[in-house]
Amino acid sequence: MEKGTKESPWKLKTPPLSSDYELYKDEKDGKEVLVCVVGKTTLLYDYRCIKDLHTMLKKHGDWMELGSAEQKPAKEGTVEAWGRSPKNPAGGWYGLKKGLRGRFGMYIPPLLEKLGLAEVAHNAKNNRMKAK
Numbered sequence: 727m728e729k730g731t732k733e734s735p736w737k738l739k740t741p742p743l744s745s746d747y748e749l750y751k752d753e754k755d756g757k758e759v760l761v762c763v764v765g766k767t768t769l770l771y772d773y774r775c776i777k778d779l780h781t782m783l784k785k786h787g788d789w790m791e792l793g794s795a796e797q798k799p800a801k802e803g804t805v806e807a808w809g810r811s812p813k814n815p816a817g818g819w820y821g822l823k824k825g826l827r828g829r830f831g832m833y834i835p836p837l838l839e840k841l842g843l844a845e846v847a848h849n850a851k852n853n854r855m856k857a858k
Contacts, residue, residue, distance in 0.1 A: 735763070738836040741792060741846055741853035749837050759822060762833045770822040775834055778815045780843045782808060783857035792846075792853045794832035805855065806831030 728736045735750035747764040751773060758773035783790065793804030800807035809820045809830030820834075821827025835855045838844035846855045 732761070736837060736840055738833075738840060740832055741835060741848055742850050743848050747833065749833070754822075760834075760837070764833070767826070768823070769826050769829065769833065771830065771834060772816055772820045772822060774816065775809065775820040775830070776838065776841070776843070778820075779805070779809075779834060780838060780857055782814070783838075783844060783855065786857070789847075789854040789856045792831035792835055792855060794829055796826070796828040800828070800831070804831055805835060809834070 728734050730736050730749065730751050732750050732752060735748035737746065737748055739746055745764065747762060749760050749762050752759055752761050754770065760771040760773050760775070762769040762771060791804045793801045793806030795806055800810055806828065808814055810818065812818050819827045820830055835844065835846045839846040842858060844855050844857050847853045
C-alpha cells in the first residue's frame with residue numbers, strides 16, 4: 727500500500743492518463759514539501775497545497791478547469807491559476823523549484839483524487855476537478 731513516503735510513494739497518472747509519476751511527502755529546509763518525480767524531473771510543491779486546494783474547491787462548489795501551463799501565464803479561473811495567485815493561502819506559487827514551479831494543475835489534482843478528497847475528469851484535454 728502506498729503511503730506517500732520516499733520508500734512507498736503515491737503512484738499516479740496525469741489527468742489525461744497519459745503519463746505516470748510519483749509523489750511523496752518530505753522535508754526541505756525545515757518545510758514540509760511534496761516531491762513530484764516525473765521521469766528524470768523532480769518538482770517540489772508546498773505540502774499545505776493539499777488542504778488549501780481542497781478547502782478552495784469546497785468553497786467553489788462546482789467543477790473547476792485544471793489548466794497546467796508551465797512557462798506561460800495560466801488561464802484565469804483554473805486550478806493552475808489559483809496555485810500561482812497571490813490571493814491563495816500561500817500568497818503565491820505552491821511550486822517551490824525555480825523554473826519548474828508550474829504544472830500544479832497537472833500533478834496535484836490526481837493526488838487529491840487518490841486521497842478521496844476530489845473527483846478528477848480524465849479526458850484527453852480540458853480536464854477539471856471538484857471537491858468530494
